[in-house]
Amino acid sequence: MNPKYYKHKAGLILESGQLLQDLTIAYHTYGEYDPQKNNVVWVCHALTANSDVFDWWSGLFGEDDYFNPKEHFIVCANILGSCYGSTGPLSVCEEIGKPYYHEFPNLTVRDLVAAHEILRLELGIERIHTLIGSSLGGMQALEWAYNLNSNLEHLIFLASNAQHSPWGIAFNESQRMAIAVDPTWKESTNASGLEGMKTARSIALLSYRNYQTYQDTQSETDQDKQDDFKASSYQNYQGLKLANRFNAYSYWELSKIMDGHNIGRGRISPEKALSQIQVKTLVIGVESDLLFPIAEQKFVAQNIPGAQYAEISSLYGHDGFLLEQKQLTKVIQSFYK
Ligand SMILES: CC(=O)SCCNC(=O)CCNC(=O)[C@H](O)C(C)(C)COP(=O)(O)OP(=O)(O)OC[C@H]1O[C@@H](n2cnc3c(N)ncnc32)[C@H](O)[C@@H]1OP(=O)(O)O
Ligand SMILES: N[C@@H](CCO)C(=O)O
Secondary structure, eight states, rough: OOOOEEEETTEEEOOOOOOOOOEEEEEEEEEOOOOOTOOOOOOOOTOOSSSHHHHSSSSBBBBSBOOOOTOEEEEEEEOSSSSSSSTTSEEETTTTTOOOGGGGGOHHHHHHHHHHHHHHHHTTOEEHHHHEEEEEHHHHHHHHHHHHHHHHEEEEESSSBOOOOOHHHHHHHHHHHHHHTTTGSSSSSSSTHHHHHHHHHHHHHHHHHHOOOOOOOOSSOOOOSSSSSSHHHHHHHHHHHHTTTHHHHHHHHHHHHHOOBBTTTTTSSSHHHHOOOSEEEEEEEEOOOOOOHHHHHHHHHSSTOOOOOEOOOTTGGHHHHOHHHHHHHHHHHHHHH
């Protein structure tokens, strides 16, 4: 299914004060909006996904899944700075008549949320029944919940944090260092930095998975093997797979956005900001998540008044949120009860 596009002529004044003139938001909707039934479910996607949530989160979102178009009006918008239809570094900047590339402005999570808010108003949605997001998507969901408050009923926050950690920033910086040493990164073409981005994805994978994931999926059966290990080809393949569908500018931009995430910025503290979220909240952690350890989700749950906390298990660490749909369905079902 192809996305729909909304072009917002007024552009967007970013948190930095800069005007992003060419504002296009690519989005998917599934089902029919019914204000009487209060049936809007809004999904905020993570780092490299797109707005087609039925594609990357099937098993939780789909025709016969828990979130389905028969009962819900499901909305997912591609985030600014990405490469799946919304304005990003490869978009042509009208002012300069060519793609932004390195000149794409620095965005924040609050800018991503501002674009979601523009789309919400354009779609005529007053109340959101459920706002759900994981990882970078969780950061957006948390920020937006803070702003929406009485226009939102339920927040489901997964595998994310209130403020990005030094550990997470260090992973992101290492990935950007890999892009920066790619000699093509100095150029301005769609393919600049792609070799570096392959290494960046390989580094990222180590934070998305864990020792046991590799032990269970990439162990050798040939005891005499001395080279060409499965774990090596897996890392290379994962880098290549991303290079075939993403670009290094978006990767750089989105990792920077994550680094700057702090719900407490300008609001005294993360605790204080979280305490002002008056929405029925479910926080879900993945027990094997190395990148966003469960202590971070417990912190969010402890500071949002009345929030519930649930944990799922996964061989896949952080990426478990994309793969453990059965467990997610179960904890989400009991949350609504
Ligand atoms: C246009 C778009 O596709 S955008 C939307 C898609 N992506 C997203 O939404 C982002 C979120 N999704 C993701 O990050 C990932 O898809 C995840 C985490 C859900 C799953 O990750 P995957 O890479 O599919 O799973 P996994 O880690 O098990 O790797 C499987 C792949 O590695 C390959 N592989 C496994 N072991 C090895 C090895 N030793 N050597 C080489 N390749 C290997 C498999 O053949 C498989 O290849 P395929 O993806 O081409 O079928
Ligand atoms: N692996 C996922 C989640 C990262 O948080 C992605 O590439 O978007």
